[in-house]
Amino acid sequence: MSLRDFLEVLDNEGLLTHVRRPVSVRYEVAAIMKKLDPRPVLFHDIREAPGFKLIGNLCADRKILARALGISERDLLKRIVEAMENPRRGEIVRDPPCQEIVIDDPDLRKLPFLVFGEKDGGPYMTAGIVIARDPELGHNASYHRLMLLNERRVVARILPRHLDEFIKRGVRRIAITVGNHPAFMLAAAVTWKLGVSELDIAAALTPIRYAKAVTSDILVPADCELILEGRITDERADEGPFIDITGTYDIVRKERVIEIECITMRRNPIFQQILPAGSEHRNLMGMPREAAIYAEASRVCEVVDVRLTPGGCNWLHCAISIKKRSDDDPRRVIEAALRAHQSLKHVIVVDDDIDLSSPYDLEWAIATRAQLDKDLVLRPNELGSSLDPSADQVTRRTCKAGLDATIPLKADKSKFIKARIPGEDEIRIEDYVK
Ligand SMILES: Cc1cc2nc3c(=O)[nH]c(=O)nc-3n(C[C@H](O)[C@H](O)[C@H](O)COP(=O)(O)O)c2cc1C
Known part of the structure; x- marks a missing residue:
């Protein structure tokens, strides 16, 4: 399925907001995306980039992500774990829609790169997924924010993960795909074993067709909207400042310059952007990590649900609900979560009567079930996230910490259970109040 097919589904269900008025790439698109977050929004008229539509907030809502995968929200994490453990090859086709138009003398300034915030180091593209191919390790796909330098060059933030590993092994050619189906977007956000391709994880989530890029043997999603083909250079330039997942500005770093040699696209292309620190950014970063934590913690205890919480930037704080069999379970789960997601800072373990999507419920569990002198695990001076401004970036x-906010097994359980009024969930207030 393509992005276009999925937008049609959303539109038919009244879930897509259309903005037809001309809007500017400078703050205006970002401000509207933020106001509408988490609702998907399609911009029809970008003042500085005639000919392009632009989709924002596509994967901002977990319900919409579940809809895109044809499953219920409850099954999302299990489905991602299944795809990570059982990757599958996608179909390979010729003459793909993403190559309907081929531009050999590209000018990146004509694309709707956005200025999101007032301190941004330049115009940015945030939904670009970089695909690289290593002769032995196969394909890798990962997100890298790209700051526009000039008509052919961008500078990419590249953390020391798989793409960086590929570069160290000598890989230079890349294809950057834009305008993808949510399944591909989710798969590209997965960090898993080196050598397991995100292209195959995507194909295990939903049927996806691939095709060879025009200037290399790299496989790209055949039905995506636009591809930038080029190479990673050894040259470095200032990247940033730019807003990161915490909602604060990330520092300026010397990062690698990418040179674009060719653009291919569909007719009437739909560009895509992700609002930095918006729900889509946080969901896409967080959900694959939730899946990894779910898998690892399930080895030591019966896990009911895992949530990287929105107040914790869907990255630094994790809540895990379990069916506890031993009072050691919460500590084992805390260790497993910290193993599974290296950037994780704080973990809260609760019983399965706590709704992880409710910050109120989580705080209530801490308030009524935890004694910090006994229930807190502190792990100072650990390797954590570069994104946390309170850490050494x-x-x-x-300093990492885990908190056991579960009911002790030997305690009188009835003291800890929320009192309920019979019928409180079923009552229809309209029947009583006019
Ligand atoms: C919306 C979004 C933006 C991201 N931006 C960057 C980025 O600018 N630089 C980076 O190195 N990783 C970024 N990431 C994280 C990587 O894409 C992600 O961790 C990916 O899974 C790493 O792939 P790998 O396991 O193949 O290394 C971003 C992730 C998402 C979801």
């Missing part, structure tokens, strides 16, 4: 040293 260069050495990434931070």
